[in-house]
Each structure stands twice: as C-alpha cells, then as structure tokens.
Amino acid sequence: MSINLIQRILVTISRHRMLQAGDRVGIGVSGGSDSVALLRILQGLSGQQGIQLAVLHFNHGLRGADSEDDEQFVAELAAHSGLPFFSAREDVAGVARVRHWNLEDAARRLRYGFFGAVVKDRRINRVAVAHTADDQAETVLARVLRGTGPAGLAAIYPVNGQVVRPLLGVRRAELREYLNNLGQPWREDASNQDRSRLRSRLRHEVLPILEREIQPAIVDHLGRLAAMSREDEVFWRVLTRARLDALLEREGGRLRIRCTDLLNPLLNEDPLSGVGFPEEARLAITQRLVRGIIEELRGHCRQWTADHVGRVVGLAVSGSSGSRIELPGVMVERSFDWLWFSRTGGETKGYAAGCSDANSSASLAFSRLVELGNPGESTVVAVPEIGRRFHLKVVDWHVWRSDTGLDKVALDRDLLDLPLVLRNWRPGDSFRPKGRRSSRKLKQFLRMKRVAVSDREAWPVLTSGNMLVWTRGLPVADEFAPRPATSAGVIISEERL
Numbered sequence: 001m002s003i004n005l006i007q008r009i010l011v012t013i014s015r016h017r018m019l020q021a022g023d024r025v026g027i028g029v030s031g032g033s034d035s036v037a038l039l040r041i042l043q044g045l046s047g048q049q050g051i052q053l054a055v056l057h058f059n060h061g062l063r064g065a066d067s068e069d070d071e072q073f074v075a076e077l078a079a080h081s082g083l084p085f086f087s088a089r090e091d092v093a094g095v096a097r098v099r100h101w102n103l104e105d106a107a108r109r110l111r112y113g114f115f116g117a118v119v120k121d122r123r124i125n126r127v128a129v130a131h132t133a134d135d136q137a138e139t140v141l142a143r144v145l146r147g148t149g150p151a152g153l154a155a156i157y158p159v160n161g162q163v164v165r166p167l168l169g170v171r172r173a174e175l176r177e178y179l180n181n182l183g184q185p186w187r188e189d190a191s192n193q194d195r196s197r198l199r200s201r202l203r204h205e206v207l208p209i210l211e212r213e214i215q216p217a218i219v220d221h222l223g224r225l226a227a228m229s230r231e232d233e234v235f236w237r238v239l240t241r242a243r244l245d246a247l248l249e250r251e252g253g254r255l256r257i258r259c260t261d262l263l264n265p266l267l268n269e270d271p272l273s274g275v276g277f278p279e280e281a282r283l284a285i286t287q288r289l290v291r292g293i294i295e296e297l298r299g300h301c302r303q304w305t306a307d308h309v310g311r312v313v314g315l316a317v318s319g320s321s322g323s324r325i326e327l328p329g330v331m332v333e334r335s336f337d338w339l340w341f342s343r344t345g346g347e348t349k350g351y352a353a354g355c356s357d358a359n360s361s362a363s364l365a366f367s368r369l370v371e372l373g374n375p376g377e378s379t380v381v382a383v384p385e386i387g388r389r390f391h392l393k394v395v396d397w398h399v400w401r402s403d404t405g406l407d408k409v410a411l412d413r414d415l416l417d418l419p420l421v422l423r424n425w426r427p428g429d430s431f432r433p434k435g436r437r438s439s440r441k442l443k444q445f446l447r448m449k450r451v452a453v454s455d456r457e458a459w460p461v462l463t464s465g466n467m468l469v470w471t472r473g474l475p476v477a478d479e480f481a482p483r484p485a486t487s488a489g490v491i492i493s494e495e496r497l
Helices: 002-015 033-049 065-081 092-099 103-120 133-146 172-182 198-214 218-247 259-263 279-298 306-318 350-355 442-448
Strands: 024-028 052-059 085-089 126-128 249-251 254-258 324-327 330-335 338-343 367-370 378-383 388-396 410-412 420-424 460-464 467-471 488-496
Touching: 002 033, 002 172, 024 033, 024 103, 033 052, 033 065, 033 172, 052 065, 052 103, 065 085, 085 103, 092 103, 103 126, 133 172, 133 198, 133 218, 198 218, 218 279, 254 259, 254 279, 259 279, 259 306, 259 338, 279 306, 279 330, 279 338, 306 324, 306 330, 306 338, 367 378, 442 467
Parallel strands: 024 052, 024 126, 052 085
Antiparallel strands: 249 254, 254 338, 324 330, 330 338, 367 420, 378 388, 388 488, 410 488, 420 460, 460 467
C-alpha cells in the first residue's frame, strides 16, 4: 500500500513540476494526520528529490490549551526529525471580528500570510501543504452549494505560486493507514467534528452518503471535474489577460475601462472580428474581464460572487454618469462611458497585512496658504495628497501681455487679496470664467468637461478672499483677469511631484 501511495505522490509532484533539486521546502504542519503524513513522506523523498526541508506551524489560538499542545507536538516532531522549525501565532478570532471575516476564512488568510512571510525572508522558497483528494471533493461540493461559476469549480490548485500540494491525488484514509503502519501518532482537532460548519457536514455526512449509496467514485469524479475546470480556466485566463492588456487603462492606483469595450470585448479583434458571438458568449467574456480587473486591483476575488459581477455589468449597461456602487474591497464608478475601479478599506496589521483585502484610503482634501513674491519670483506649493506641485510666478505684465496664450491663465496680482488659498474643490464653489457672461457652479463646469466624480474631490482651486479665482482646465475668473492697466501678472502652472 505505502509503495503504491508514494509512487502516486511522485507522479503528482512530477506532473505538476512541484519540486526542483535545491528547493528549500517549508512543510505546513498543523499536527493533524494529513500534514504529519506529508512531513514523513517528504522526509523519505528529500534525498531522491534533492530538497531541504523545514517545518512551519501557525498557532491560530482558537482551541485554548489544545492549540498550545498542537504547537508543542509539531515542535517536538520537527526536533526529532532534525528539521528547522518556524512558528507564529495570531489572535485569529480578534482579526476576524475586526475585519468582518468568517473564522475559517480569517484562519486561512493569516496562515498563508505567515507562510508568505517565511518565503519573503528567503528561509524557504516553496511551501508544501497537505490538501488531499477528499479536501478537493469537499471544496468543489461546497462551492456548488454556495453558488459558483466555472472558475470556482477549479477549486484547489496543485500549484499556486510558491505553494504546492503533493497529496491532492491521495485519500485521507490512505494517509492514516500509512501513519499507523509507521506507528506515527498525530493530533485530532475536535473542531473538525463541529457539524454546524458546512465543511464538517460535507466531510462526515454528505460525502459518505454519496459514496456509499449513490456513487462510490464520487471523490474521484469531483476531483476530475476540478482538473477539467482548471484546464478550461487556463484558456480563459490567457484570453482575459490579453483583452485586459488591450482595453484596461491604469491611472495611479485606479483602473478604468470603456463600458463599450467591457460589454463588447472582442469587437474588431482580429482574427475574431468576423465571428458572430451570441449574447451569452459576450457576457461570459465580460464577466471574466470584471473578475480580472478585481484580481489586478486586489490580488484576488475573494468575497466576490456572481451577483457582485452582475452589478458591475449592470452599471456598464444602464448606469448613469456619476453613479457608483461599493462592493467587497472595491468602489466602481460610472463616469460617462467609463467604469472606474478603485480599492476601498483600511489598514491591516500583522500577518493579515500580507493577505488583506483592504487598502488604506487617505483623504484627498487639502488646503495651503500661498504668499506671492516680487516680479520674476515663483512660489512653489507641493500638494502630496494629490501628487502635484504648483508654481505661481509673478511677472512683469507689460513684457508678458503680448503672449496671447496667457490671457486666460494669468491673474492680476494687484486685484488679489493675499494670502491666497490653494485647496480642493468643495460643493457650492462657483465663479465666472473669463469670457463668460454669468457665474456657474464649478460642479457644472467639471461635468461639462467630463471630469469623473471621483476626481472632483481633489480638483485644485485657488481662492482670494473666499472668491474662486483659478481652477485647473478653465480660464481664470473674469474679475481677476489682467486688464490693460495691469502691471504685475501671476501665471499658474502645475506638474507631477
């Protein structure tokens, strides 16, 4: 039995190119039977594979004294095996409460955050974890019951970045038989018997009934479904990435795409331009583009459901300019024919920072007092909140007035009430640009210029005695523009920091 087991694991390692000679492999060991078996199996294969091993343990602190005993058990196992031991602990329940994650999700994120930190420190370059064929079947079934698309059916990947899963083709019962034959003990996690959790009910109730009474090969079939779904997913990811590279625009920390491109992503795309795609086919690609955008922005699509994707598509189809929706970790805004995507949320500390969904979102509000120098002098104002630097240069207007390109961007210095205030736009701001007969709210001008709602908060304006005298992209206020008698002008320009 054990020889056949080891051979099948070797086939999995080879087929998916999990390990290379010289790899430093950290084995995630909880103390349970699966992870202890993985440790013992890789120990036996380390010489043949030319790899170095270490033991990783993350203490979730969820089971009181039992959690402490688990860590002690794994530490002793590593010491007995002569392997380096790396461990960490986190208040998983506290993080879950603050971050509004469910407990299982928080534990997984923090655990993999710890694994990633050890990789980042270059102590290891691979992480081996002990997911089995049973875990794969449970995951596929759980996702079907919760509601998933084709991508979700791919379930657990054999290789995902630095993480490898050599036991994905092996049954849990086989591993326990292997350990019993070795006389190797393991720890039992009583929480795995909690039937209030979906995963536990699937493991102990649903799958055994399906396997015993309906389809003995159910675990193999679900594993095969996952493998076929992964193959399809590879094709879709290549196509999605190619279309996003062609259609998606990146500006600062935000992403944008034309609604027409999102809804018709293959239009005029050679060699597919002559193919008539039915509505269902276009929608399939559109939905994957949305998920691709979210993955680029957040690094993953966790917490995103088909309903969330559908709401984004709906905004592209019929949303009005200025409308926005807030979804898990992302704000999506319609601005004319564009959809803008930006991250939302707050900072995360500890190992959660390495796997967080959120990003800090600083205010874009700013205000600076501005004094002016003598003719020939420039005042420089840096505004890191929006990444811009402003120059206000006082000039001899008698010399500069012949430059007709300046007549709508220069101010009459002697009409200004100092100090000036450079600040962000505020609701209610209004003025009359040079050449206009009447005053209007700046919001109307920005809408006419098709400035996205999300950009308006940071739109710079210059005021004098509470009157708006200048703003980006429009002529200066008419009552402060240079006159024939003007002696000193103020020319305003800006650049990136």
